[in-house]
Amino acid sequence: MLISKNDLPVLLDRILGEYEVYAPVKEHGKVEFKKISSGTQVCLQYSNSQKPPKGILFPQSEKMFCYETVQDGVRVDEICDCSKKVIWGIRPCDAKSFTILDDAFKNEQYRDPYYYKRRENTVIVGFGCNRPGATCFCTSVNSGPFDTAGSDVFLTELEDKYYVEGITEKGKEFIARYQLPDGSPDTSRIKESAVVASKVNLDGLKEKLDVNFYDEIWDSLWEKCIGCAACTYLCPTCHCFDIVEEAEGGKGCRVRNWDACMFPLFTLHGSGHNPRPSGKERVRQRIMHKFKYFQDKFQQTACVGCGRCIKNCPVNLDIRILLDAIQQRESGEGC
Amino acid sequence: MENLARLVQDAARKLLEEKKVDLVIGFEKGSLPLRSTPCFVRKAEDAGKLTWNSSCENNLANYLRKKTEKVGVIAKGCDARSIVALIKENQINLDNLYIIGVPCGGMIDRKKIETILNGRELLASEEKDGWLILKGNGFEQAVRKEDVLHGSCATCRTGNPVLSDELLGEKVPEKEDDYSDVAAFEAKTVAERAAYFAEQMSKCIRCYACRNACPMCYCEECFVDCTAPQWIGKSASSSGDNLIFQAMRAFHTAGRCVDCGSCDRACPMGIDVRNLNRKLARDVKEIFGAEAGMNLEDKPALNEFKFDDPQTFLVKE
Amino acid sequence: MKNLINYIGIEEDRVNFAWISASEGGRFAELVNELTEKVKKLGPNKNIVNKHCEV
Structure with a gap:
């Protein structure tokens, strides 16, 4: 199906009649996913958003429930975000990140009700990358600029229109409702010209990480890390959180906030002992979690190659270089 | 700049060869255009990695605390002042430190470059005689370095390191104090200022990159991380x-x-x-006549009490 | 501190400093009363507290 670029705002306005729509909006020179109120707000001329769209389904700060002491006990108000949502025009890397969050939040052992409900009620509209950025390395992590993984509907940008494909049943049903003109243009040339130049060799990385936990290489890799959470909070797949009470007097809320393995507090025990006492253990954890533990558990790498951590690290600690350094080290050395 | 980079390499190599230090902390070429990245050199033969250009933006004093090795550090003006301030707070042992001072004409502001590029992607850059050539897909643009200096560099008066064991290159010209930005902001109304900060702080994601990048933020436990008492909320959703x-x-x-x-x-x-921070630096200078890290002798302004300190903050009666 | 508080957009009268000796009970009460009056007049501080932003 096709939609002309000029007609897109009208289509979005129609969708807005039924759904909350989150789409890229340009503000102060930066693009972020925002809840829109009109189709004209949307800016699809963008490379990627500063913050990852994971926050739409897994907010940075989320009230789980609220409580209040009343005369005969405690009243608990459960909070349920059951609104129907559409995330419009997210890049394939970010769409794929939801398949990773799915593994963490709705797997066989554990189903997170907050994430799960939102996820079930959300239609994800992916948007192919005609011009991947210089820090993108999606093709190295089993993805690519036109990967439809995680998307229910997929858009490909043509000259004056978008080619709209239904990917999942949910997506096909969704677009059928809006009766777009038929058409299946040849997109092969666009796809061929979208080259992801940056590459990271992940072949055999997992096997190295399986055995190099005590390797000396970790002693130097972390050295410039300042231990902030710019990488983790801007990562579309990082999903650790911390639960706190925000209460005053007789009432309050239980809130969960994103947390980051880069902070010492993340693993600090009540006794004062910290099993990850320095940046070395924390950087190792971040790499291990993404490229080993997650793979052990869910058979996929917890990195989508969006490049946000590369662009935003205050000290330019580039994950590509870090992974290359691990790869280049002869296995067994220093173990 | 190329010349300075060579001087930096030579100085580092010499220090390591003569075993005066175990480690030199400087900058090497970063992985992105217009970026340099902190670099830790322990072998003399690796000194060639070091570089010096207008993107050596990080404050290397941040890496000097808790170092047990003998360290050589490449210090521009601000790094040197932070080192002095940290020495005064007993965070750095001057005996174990060798400061290679580099006079600094200012570092660029990546965010200003981003604004100029307006969505276009920077793929390469070159620096020449006070100009930066920005190159990308189908464009090449020259900008004057002084137009894209970071705010702190544009107003910096101490480009020449205040303390160093050796000084490389030529000194940069001294500048006058300029706090006109603070004065202009103060001239706004209370409501305008509150609105400005509410808007700015609504963007915060509490990644604490600001705190962790700061050489002076070294508290073992930051007040934001305390849970008993919990001074402020942990959520990022409150701009307050x-x-x-x-x-x-x-x-x-x-x-x-x-x-x-x-x-x-x-x-x-x-x-x-x-x-x-600017506002407070200006106030401290105005009220107490003090500036941080200018020399080893002055006590830090708020560590000292004088009978004639002004007390304008007291309730007027 | 008072300077900074005003700078970030909090009304100056919300914070006050005074030297009061332990023996000056009367003066202490007087100042606290004055301060509460001032703050009551200003009303709740809407500039800083409880401004929740959208995700």
């Missing part, structure tokens, strides 16, 4: 709490902050973090 975090951080670094701009540069969300 975010502002209190920034205001307290600024207050805690008052008289210690050298306005290196690291916090501002580190912020991935582009918040005007430096605004508060």
Whole structure:
């Protein structure tokens, strides 16, 4: 199906009649996913958003429930975000990140009700990358600029229109409702010209990480890390959180906030002992979690190659270089 | 600049060869255009990795605390002032430190470059005689370096390191104090200022990059991380709490902050973090006549009490 | 501190400092009364507290 670029705002306005729509909006020179109120707000001329769209389904700060002491006990108000949502025009890397969050939040052992409900009620509209950025390395992590993984509907940008494909049943049903003109243009040339130049060799990385936990290489890799959470909070797949009470007097809320393995507090025990006492253990954890533990558990790498951590690290600690350094080290050395 | 880079390499190599230090901390070429990245050199043969250009933006004093090795550090003006301030707070042992001072004409502001590029992607850059050539897909644009200097560099008076064991290259010209930005902000109304900060702080994601990039923010436990008592909320969704975090951080670094701009540069969300620190640096100078890290003799302004300290903050009766 | 608080957009009268000796009970009460009056007049501080932003 096709939609002309000029007609897109009208289509979005129609969708807005039924759904909350989150789409890229340009503000102060930066693009972020925002809840829109009109189709004209949307800016699809963008490379990627500063913050990852994971926050739409897994907010940075989320009230789980609220409580209040009343005369005969405690009243608990459960909070349920059951609104129907559409995330419009997210890049394939970010769409794929939801398949990773799915593994963490709705797997066989554990189903997170907050994430799960939102996820079930959300239609994800992916948007192919005609011009991947210089820090993108999606093709190295089993993805690519036109990967439809995680998307229910997929858009490909043509000259004056978008080619709209239904990917999942949910997506096909969704677009059928809006009766777009038929058409299946040849997109092969666009796809061929979208080259992801940056590459990271992940072949055999997992096997190295399986055995190099005590390797000396970790002693130097972390050295410039300042231990902030710019990488983790801007990562579309990082999903650790911390639960706190925000209460005053007789009432309050239980809130969960994103947390980051880069902070010492993340693993600090009540006794004062910290099993990850320095940046070395924390950087190792971040790499291990993404490229080993997650793979052990869910058979996929917890990195989508969006490049946000590369662009935003205050000290330019580039994950590509870090992974290359691990790869280049002869296995067994220093173990 | 190329010349300075060579001098930096030579100085580092010599120090390591003569075993005067175990480690030299400097900068090497980064992985992105217009970026340099902190570099830790332990072998003389690796000294060739070191570089010097207008993107050596990080404050290397941040890496000197708790170092047990003998360290050589490449220090520009602000790094040197932070080192002095940290020595005074007993965080750095001067006996174990060798400072290679590099006079600094200012480092560029990546965010200003981003604004100029307006969505276009920078793929390569070149620096020549005070100009930067920005190159990308189908464009090439020259900008004057002085137009894209970071705010802290544009107003910096101490490009020449205040303390060093050796000084490379030629000194840069001295500049006059300029706090007109603070004065202009003060001229706004209370409501305007509150609205400005509410807007700025709504962008905060509490990644604490500002705090961690700051050489003076070295508390074992930061007040934002305390849970008993919990001074402020942990959520990033309250711009009020975010502002209190920034205001307290600024207050805690008052008289210690050298306005290196690291916090501002580190912020991935582009918040005007430096605004508060500038205000306090100006106030400390005006009220107590003190500036952080200018020499080893002066006591830090807020560590000292004088009978004639002005007390304008007291309730007027 | 008072300077900074005003700078970030909090009304100046919300924070006050004074030297009061332990023996000056009367003066202490007087100042606290004055301060509460001032703050009551200003009303709740809407500039800083409880400004929740959208995700």
